Amino acid sequence: MLKNRLKEVRKYLKIGSQKDFATSLNWAIGRVQDLESGKVKELKASEAEEIQEKFLIDGWWLLTGKGQMVSSETSNIPMSNDTSLMNIQRVSLKASAGAGNHLESIDKFEVVETMTISRSLLKTQPNGALRLISVDGHSMVPMLYPDSLVLFDEHPEWRGDGLYILNWRNELMVKILQIDPRGQLHIKSANKDYESWVVDPDDQSVFSIVGKVLRIII
Numbered sequence: 001m002l003k004n005r006l007k008e009v010r011k012y013l014k015i016g017s018q019k020d021f022a023t024s025l026n027w028a029i030g031r032v033q034d035l036e037s038g039k040v041k042e043l044k045a046s047e048a049e050e051i052q053e054k055f056l057i058d059g060w061w062l063l064t065g066k067g068q069m070v071s072s073e074t075s076n077i078p079m080s081n082d083t084s085l086m087n088i089q090r091v092s093l094k095a096s097a098g099a100g101n102h103l104e105s106i107d108k109f110e111v112v113e114t115m116t117i118s119r120s121l122l123k124t125q126p127n128g129a130l131r132l133i134s135v136d137g138h139s140m141v142p143m144l145y146p147d148s149l150v151l152f153d154e155h156p157e158w159r160g161d162g163l164y165i166l167n168w169r170n171e172l173m174v175k176i177l178q179i180d181p182r183g184q185l186h187i188k189s190a191n192k193d194y195e196s197w198v199v200d201p202d203d204q205s206v207f208s209i210v211g212k213v214l215r216i217i218i
Contacts, residue, residue: 127159
């Protein structure tokens with residue numbers, strides 16, 4: 001419930017009183033009291049955005065209870081006033097479907113624009129920051145074409161067979177990942193004219209998962 005989420009936020013921020021919480025946001029104390037008592041059961045999107053921007057609390061979690069309270073990326077993801085929409089950052093790098101895109105580091109993506117998409121595109125709850133990235137090369141044709149745009153969950157964990165963004169020998173790539181019954185990981189190109197690999201999934205010396213592709217946008 002919303003009232004419990006707000007109390008959880010205050011506890012997390014170590015703000016003991018409703019008055020101090022209201023003062024920190026330049027809200028009337030009555031507004032906080034009404035929300036935390038349950039008298040008012042809905043938070044305005046603009047209010048969720050204020051809390052998000054000031055305290056790095058996830059605005060979508062505040063509004064719906066879905067996801068996590070705190071995300072390292074929330075301060076960089078503006079919210080839409082229409083809660084059926086979400087704003088996602090498109091990064092400057094391209095995920096190669098061939099060779100190239102040598103990387104020194106992918107610890108921090110450079111953002112080139114923020115794009116608004118429908119929340120209905122998400123079938124699963126992301127574990128990390130949502131990113132949009134363009135595809136370069138032809139190894140994933142006909143699944144992906146050059147300049148296709150994909151939405152991925154930036155989180156370095158295996159989440160079952162599927163399409164992933166990965167770092168292969170310091171090259172940012174988009175490939176199909178599948179684990180066979182023997183436990184070997186297949187890194188596959190959709191285009192049969194291009195190379196695929198079989199590796200030990202525990203060997204992080206040659207590759208690492210950057211995130212799983214959730215949707216192909218275009």
